[in-house]
Amino acid sequence: MTLETLAQRAQRRRFLKPFAGQTAWPPPMWLMRQAGRYLPEYRETRATAGSFLNLCYAPELAAEVTLQPIRRYGFDASILFSDILVVPDALGQEVRFVEGEGPRLDPIEDAGGVSRLKPEATGEKFSIVAETVSRLRRDLPDETALIGFCGAPWTVATYMVGGRGSPDQAAARLMAYRDPETFQRLIDILVETSVDYLSRQVEAGADALQIFDSWAGSLADNQFARWVVAPTRVMIARLKEKYPEIPILGFPRGADQLSALFAAETGVDGISCNTAMPLRAMVELAEGTGRVVQGNLDPLLLVAGGKQLDDRVDEILTAMKGKKFIFNLGHGILQFTPPENVTRLVERVRSSE
Numbered sequence: 001m002t003l004e005t006l007a008q009r010a011q012r013r014r015f016l017k018p019f020a021g022q023t024a025w026p027p028p029m030w031l032m033r034q035a036g037r038y039l040p041e042y043r044e045t046r047a048t049a050g051s052f053l054n055l056c057y058a059p060e061l062a063a064e065v066t067l068q069p070i071r072r073y074g075f076d077a078s079i080l081f082s083d084i085l086v087v088p089d090a091l092g093q094e095v096r097f098v099e100g101e102g103p104r105l106d107p108i109e110d111a112g113g114v115s116r117l118k119p120e121a122t123g124e125k126f127s128i129v130a131e132t133v134s135r136l137r138r139d140l141p142d143e144t145a146l147i148g149f150c151g152a153p154w155t156v157a158t159y160m161v162g163g164r165g166s167p168d169q170a171a172a173r174l175m176a177y178r179d180p181e182t183f184q185r186l187i188d189i190l191v192e193t194s195v196d197y198l199s200r201q202v203e204a205g206a207d208a209l210q211i212f213d214s215w216a217g218s219l220a221d222n223q224f225a226r227w228v229v230a231p232t233r234v235m236i237a238r239l240k241e242k243y244p245e246i247p248i249l250g251f252p253r254g255a256d257q258l259s260a261l262f263a264a265e266t267g268v269d270g271i272s273c274n275t276a277m278p279l280r281a282m283v284e285l286a287e288g289t290g291r292v293v294q295g296n297l298d299p300l301l302l303v304a305g306g307k308q309l310d311d312r313v314d315e316i317l318t319a320m321k322g323k324k325f326i327f328n329l330g331h332g333i334l335q336f337t338p339p340e341n342v343t344r345l346v347e348r349v350r351s352s353e
């Protein structure tokens with residue numbers, strides 16, 4: 001396929017400017033989980049879809065909820081509405097979302113569980129998601145970038161092995177210690193499958209990609225190197241070979257002091273920082289690695305609103321002025337965020353000089 005160059009797309013889509021080495025101030029902005037339950041229009045569409053995964057697998061509805069925050073706030077980027085757990089679901093490890101409790105999967109306990117996965121069967125569900133991407137590229141304003149995404153192999157594996165979210169990811173960390181060969185096979189399957197999944201999103205019209213590694217912060221440094229850095233590096237090398245003009249953001253949440261290593265060794269074009277990352281460290285990351293830095297407003301501050309919100313937004317903008325920077329939250333937007341606080345945030349960032 002032929003793609004426009006990054007520099008050409010960046011002319012029309014501000015979000016891409018920092019990746020193309022072009023200056024952009026006020027900085028481009030979008031918010032992780034910008035489509036979701038804090039918006040009444042999302043709740044309405046969600047109710048017609050039945051289950052959450054039905055929504056992810058209904059291109060017309062998934063495209064609609066992706067567009068909702070763009071219509072309301074005019075963010076510089078939209079993010080495909082889907083979920084990182086679509087990948088295990090497509091591999092045949094069925095995912096259920098229990099209302100108020102989160103995702104549930106039948107946990108993979110051993111080598112047998114890994115060999116029951118069906119990478120050859122993922123095409124059907126991935127094509128549905130690609131259909132959402134095509135619709136979006138057709139329906140989005142031309143100036144809005146479209147971000148495709150997947151979970152990083154490590155984070156997705158924590159759900160596949162644990163069967164649910166957990167505060168310490170103990171089940172996956174234990175399998176990685178006790179039976180590293182089996183765990184490596186699982187990670188390898190996720191690398192292959194995720195590269196295929198992201199490739200389909202690019203072919204369907206995604207402008208940029210983000211790899212969510214929400215649980216990168218729970219690993220010892222040697223395990224971080226093996227299960228976070230190594231698989232991400234392979235994924236990025238494979239994607240860059242096919243699509244050199246597609247910027248890739250990594251979000252190694254909680255990686256803290258390992259963030260610079262992550263940025264240098266994986267080959268990401270940008271790094272998304274969580275709330276606890278000090279602004280000074282974000283500046284150093286931008287200057288030291290030359291990568292785009294994204295982040296990192298506390299999602300709770302967006303619930304609180306008011307002067308506290310304004311002051312922190314100003315602090316972030318002052319610190320990141322002149323850097324290759326994208327304004328975002330440090331983690332996903334929370335369900336009880338008043339939509340008017342998001343309006344206030346957008347106005348504040350957009351009026352930054």
Ligand code: CP3
Pocket residue numbers: 031032033034035036037046052079080081082083084085097101102103149165212214332
């Ligand atoms: O707007 C966007 O950012 C795009 C859509 C998106 C969702 N999930 C929709 C969603 C994205 C990028 C994700 C990523 C995701 N999903 C991550 C990585 C980022 C992070 O938050 O750390 C993870 C770990 C998941 C797995 C997941 N999905 C969990 C643990 C849950 C349950 C928690 C919850 O908020 O209910 C989900 C469900 C989910 N994914 C919802 C949305 C809008 C809420 C479900 C609903 O509407 O009922």
